[in-house]
Structure formats: structure tokens, C-alpha cells
Amino acid sequence: MVSRMYGHIGCATNNEAKIRALEAGLLLCKEKGLTNVQIEGDSQIIINGVTSNRLLNWKLAKWLPRIQFLLQAINPYEISNIHREGNRVANLLENVEVNSYAAEVSVDPKTLSSEITNLCKKDLSIRKCDGVG
Template sequence: MGSAKAWEPGWCKVNFDGASTGNPGKSGIGCILRNSNGISIKEISEKIRVATNNEAEFRVALRRLQLGKELGVQRIHLEGDSLNMVNVVHCNNTLSWHLNQWLRPILVLLATFDEFQISHIFREGNGETDKLSKMAIADGDPPLAL
């Protein structure tokens, strides 16, 4: 279930996943926000514009942080199956200038929380958000501007 801190009172945990049918291709994001009791507060399944797998992961990171702010969250634990995303946030740097356009606003938003954690979970433990991100790709709605 991740770090015990995420389940302390006042914390919210967000599981996230981004998916792409190509590199780049049709893409979607999925995330689940849970309170400190592990109860789902909000689930998101959204189509985004054409993206690579890495871009989809960065876009879902930005969206989940925006969602946390919209809901008034001050302590957030982010958990996803993209080890690249987790490592980039820990280092505050990516080797790709293209991904830096997504990293900068993520880091700015993270700084507005009282506390945050980000951790990796194996794909098998992140199945719910994987389904949400893939549902968004399959959905016939027009893509978001994200």
C-alpha cells in the first residue's frame, strides 16, 4: 500500500498512470485520490492530446497535483508505476528538454503543498489507474488541451 505516512491523518494519496497507444499516439491519464483512510475521494480518466508514454506520465502528474489543490489537499503522497517520473521529481531534473516543459510546473505545484512524497509502485499494484488511463484512450470524446 506504499508508505505508512500516506495513511496518517491529513494526508491524501494519489495513484497515477499515463498511457499511450504509440510513441507518440493517442493518450490518456488516470488517477485515484484517496483520503488517509484509503477511501477513494476522486477518480479521473481523461483523454489528452497525442503524446509519448513519458509525456502522458508527466501530464498526469500535473493533473493530479492540480486536483489535489482544487480539493484543498496540503499533504500529498504520489504513487505511480513510472520509475522515470519518480526519479525525475526526486532529482528535479530530466535529460529531455521536451519533458522539462512539464517538469517545471510540477515542481512549482509541489512547492505549494505543506508536505509531499512521491514513490514508485510496480505496475501490478497500480492496475486501477492503468485501467482508467486506457479507458480514456478508448473513449470517443475529443482530447483535452492538456
């Protein structure tokens, strides 16, 4: 299953946006009853913080209890840091201007645009070269 979502979060740092996106993705997994989820992110600060259950930045640390709760709900799971070059789809969606608070969620790979599908293929090939996929 492939999912994508985006939404307006207001004024935030890049890491605040990423940790909130992680929470939203985990909540979607929990609501759909998914387990054995593979989580990838290009923010080493967040990935290390979540895996160690310790974030030094207080703005990010406040999200940890909720994220840990959601991770327990989808257990087992894998979480790993990937290079930004292997995360083109997320970076494309990150730069989409969203003018409303509505989010779009798509769980059917057939509904992904050709641009995103091509980026998914490139991301996968980069990850395989890096020994990730």
C-alpha cells in the first residue's frame, strides 16, 4: 500500500513539519489497522529521537509521547533514516502550496500521478543502490 497526504500546518520549522507529518502518517496507519509498517524519513534528528525516545529540542519533544503511543499500535514496524535524494516524493509534496486545512489521502497506487510514480521508481532505485531497499 502506498499513501500520501498533505495539509496546512501553519508556521513551523522543517523538523516540526516532519514530526507532525510522522504523527499524521502513524495515525492513518492506526486507523486503517496496519502493522509491519516501514517508516522512512530524511531528518536524522527526528529518526534518532524517535528510536531513542529522546529529543533534545523541546518543540519536537512534546510530540514524542503521542508518536510512541501510535508506534505501539502499529507494532511491528521499522524506522530508518534515508538520504534526501532518496525521498523525492516527500520533497515534492513538501513544496506543494496548500491553501486550505483539508488533507488529501490516497491509498491506491493507481491514483498517484505519473510524476509521483516516476519519482517513486527513482527513490526505490537510489535506495537499492544505497543498500536500503
